[in-house]
Amino acid sequence: MANTVHILLTLSTSRLVICVLPFFILVHAQNLLVFQPSFLTATGPTVSALLLGDTTDISLHLRTVSPSNTTGGFDSPSCVAEATQWVLTVEQVGKTAVxxxxxxxxxxxxxxxxxxxxxxxSKPLCVLEALQVSACVGSTPHASLLIQAEIHAVLVPANTGSDNKTVIPNQVYQPLGSCPCDLTFRACDVRCCCDKDCSxxxxxxxxxxxxxxxFGGQVSPAPHYQCSVQSSENSPDWFPFLCVNSPPENNPYLGLFYQGDTITAKPGPSFQTPPLSAxxxxxxxxxxxxxxxxxxxxxxxxxTVLGQCVNSAPVAFLKNFKVLCVTLLRSCPTGSPLKTLPADxxxxxxxxxxGNVIVDLTDEVAVDMKQFMSREGAVAFSERLVCEHVTLALDYKFYWRGNGISSIKLTRTVGTISFNDNVALTTRYSAVFLNGEFVGEANSGNPGYQVGRPVIAGSMDNxxxxIQRTSVNLWKPVFDGLCFTAEKKPVLFGENSTSGCLLPVxxxxxxxxxxxxxxxxxLQASLLAATYVARSGNPDPLTISDWVNISFVTLDSSTTMEDTTTSCYGILSHQHIHVWTLITGMVDGVPxxxxxALKVSYSLSTWALDCGGGNVAPCVDPLETQLFSITSSVTFTDIPVNTGPPKTRFQINFTEYDCNRNDVCWPELLFPVTKYYTGEPYxxxxxxxxxxxxxxxxxSILGTPWRQIRQAWHNAAL
Structure with missing residues (x-):
């Protein structure tokens, strides 16, 4: 039934769109008023129609009408409104449509x-009446809409559903239960005719x-082989001797139902955040x-949590971080973290x-506000706001020893900001853990490197x-991709990567x-400001054997470079980092x-302006720029643990006898004597x-040839 109604509504809507278009054109041409459609049948609580034409001074009036006793039709349109149980609303959808x-x-x-x-x-047929909407100019009707309303009441169960399950009686005495399809307690189940909750x-x-x-409460009829089914008149010849006499309680559907009992639902959160324990x-x-x-x-x-700044994030022991948070201000801040008090x-x-330690607070006043105010929106003739003592940065230093914290120093940077309409304020928050005066850096493995952890580099402090720790970096372009705004990302162990940025020239x-x-x-040298790379994931800064020298490939200086007025040779446009790794042992089964070794090499290229394709501005205007790419990459190569014995000259020259290169291997013909057979232990x-x-x-000895030889030998001996 629902599908039929949906199809009828779809067809009606399509006819409405097809019919409205010619009416709309005709009405627009003759400047008339007309309802489209002019007659509707309402089966629901809402109904709508379109009024086409010049609707400038139109007023709508609603009233209830009844058939005329003389003509059989309805009353003529009237501009006098009456009180009805309907609410009339109007919406302008175009210049000539309402x-x-x-x-x-x-x-x-x-x-x-x-x-x-x-x-x-009071009755299932709740509303049965005729309505008339009149479009009037003053007191003169120009168009009318007739609506026949025939709306039935909505059937709602008398009792709302509950979380309790239906009680199924004991199947020992009532195998199928009173109504197996009654699945909802105190509510009517659709198509379950034995449900007592249905009105x-x-x-x-x-x-x-x-x-x-x-399942619908109708016990299936007894099978044809039951003795009580066949009568003596139409029973087959075999029936009295081969029929089955079984009690009706022995029903094959008994195993489909279980011993029923009332189960009370336990209250708990549904699609909500579970309460966190203290x-x-x-x-x-x-x-x-x-x-x-x-x-x-x-x-x-x-x-920063999942790319968003969180004002109240717990600090983890020995976890350094430095984040920048951007906040759009339209007024002066009043709460934390932009407005903090020393006592807090x-x-x-x-x-x-x-024991406990007290945070030692030191205040600094920012002089240059450009690094904090990244964007300012100004509106003409607007009042300029001045906000004083705004917290711009919070830099924590945690001094630790063993498994405890010895002291905490906090440097708060405050400043005064002024703006017209709004400003994008960039604030800085950092935490550094220091063991004495050394920064507690996170390791990348213990002892071997873990895949996905940063490669540790360093430089000697005289x-x-x-050796002071640093990192090996690649380009990380952001925003417009220019090298001046690009950031740097550390090289992760075991992950090959290529990135770059653009330089306007x-x-x-x-x-x-x-x-x-x-x-x-x-620019390329800023990616790798180190001379050593850590051999393992937890190097000792005081042990030089834990570090490996970084080798830089020197460029050939004998090649002459010829520059012109529009091109330059020998540009270090690409930097490649090659890392060799080796498995040195096993710890708990983990290699x-x-x-x-780590080698850094460079690729040279020639940069020249491209003025083809109609883009001649860079070649005419000396200040017009073009974008040239500067790239960086890293490659990891695993050194084989066991390369095996070197190949002989026979294996190199005669590859047809090499078992690793051919499907037929001649040495395998002697298996299982030879070691080439690998199906089982040697x-x-x-x-x-x-x-x-x-x-x-x-x-062979006991066979016919040896018996003949022994017989000949015996005859010769005699």
Whole structure:
């Protein structure tokens, strides 16, 4: 039924669109008013139509009409409105079109027995009336819409559903239960005619489509081989001797149902965030554990979570971070973290060793506000706002020793910002863990490198005779992809990668090739400002054997470079990093990889302006620029652990005898004696081969040839 109604509505809508178009053209040409359609049948609480024509001074009036006794038709249009149970709304959809909508202002719920509420339907046919909408100019009607409303009441179950399940009786006495299709407690199940929760009106909707068989409460008839089914008149000849006499309680559907019982639903959150338990402060801090304040709350600093800045993110022990958060301000901030008080920052923090430390706060005033105010939107004649003592940066330094925190120093940067309409404020938040004066850097493995962890590099510090950690970087273009705005991303162990950025170059830059080459070389050198790379994932800065020298491939300086006014040669446009790794051992079954060598090489290219394709501006204007790419890449190569014995000259020259290159391997003809057979252990194959040889020799000795030889020998001896 629902599908039929949907199809009829779709066809009606299509006819409406097809019919509206010619009417719209005719009305627009003659400047008339007309409802389209002019007659509607309403079966629901809302109905709408279009009024086409000049609707400038039109007023709509709604009233209830009845058939005329003389003509049989309805009353003529009238500009006098009456009070009805419908609400009339108007919406302008074009210059010459108005959508008229009527909505029923009453409930369609069927009234219950002895119910005194008047806002319900006393009969299943709730609304049966005719309505007329008149479009009038002043007191003169120009068009009318006739609506025949025939709306039935909405059947709602008397009792709402519950979380309890239906109780199925004990199948020992009632195998199928009273109504197996009654699945919803205190609610009517569709097509379940034995459901006692269904009212008479609801049963009329599906009385001819009840669920058949035992699931619908109808016990299946006895099978034809049951003795009680066949009568003596039409029973076959074999029936009295081969029929089955079984009690009706022995029903084959007994196993489909279980012993019923009332199950009360347990209250719990549904599609909600589960309640978080109170944080438990650890006895000692370990790497990654959260830091707690004296009142057993997390020490929070704004951080980046899933690409978004979170104002209250817990700080993890020995986890350094540095984030930038952009906030669009339309007024002066009043709360944390942009407006902080010294008392809120000087808090007591548990040191992880049974005591506590107080955050030591130091304030600095920002002089240059350009690094914090990245964008300002100005509106003419608007009042300029001035915000003082705005927190621009919070830089924490945690000094630790063992599993505890010895002291915490906080540097707060404040400043005064002024803007007209809005401003994008960039704030900085960082945390650094220092062991004495050394930064507690995170390792990349223990001891071997882990795939996906940063490659650790370093440079020698002559003052401390230790190696200061740094990283090997690649280009990470952002925004417009230019090298001036590009960021750097660390090289991750075991992951090959290629990236780059764009450098704008003009004709004036190409006339100064030496300066351009130095500029590109300095950009490439900024990616790798180190001379050592860590051999393992947890290097010791004081042990030089844990580090490997980085080799740089020197360029051939004998090649002469010829520069012109529009081109430059020898540009270090590409930097390639080649890393060789080796598996040096196993820890708990996990192979440990180390870096054995790292080589940095460069590729030279020639840069020249391209003025083809009609783009001649860079060649005419000396300040007009073109974009040239500067790239960087990294490749990881695994050194084989065991290369095997070197190949002989026979294997190299005569490849047809090489078992690794051909399907036919001649040495395998002697298996299982030879080692080329790999189907089972060599000891077993050798034993089986010797047993076969023994049986072959025994059979040969005891066979006919040897018997004839022994007989001839015996005759010759006689």
């Amino acid at each position: 959508r008229v909508q009527l909505r029923l202002n009453r409930s369609l719920r069927l009234c219950g027995k002895n119910e005194t509420d008047t806002n319900c339907c 008479i009106e609801e049963l009329k909707l599906f009385v001819s489509h009840c669920l058949p068989g035992p 944080p438990v402060s650890p006895n000692v801090y370990i790497q990654g554990s959260p830091i707690f304040t004296l009142n057993d709350k997390y020490l929070t600093i704004p951080q 920052l000087r808090i007591n923090v548990k040191n992880g060793q049974g 003052d401390t005779s230790s 003009s004709q004036q830059n190409l006339s100064q090739c030496n300066s351009l080459r130095e500029r590109v070389t300095s 440990q990889k180390e870096i054995r 000891s077993q194959s050798l034993a089986k081969g010797l047993i076969l040889v023994f049986f072959f020799v025994t059979a």
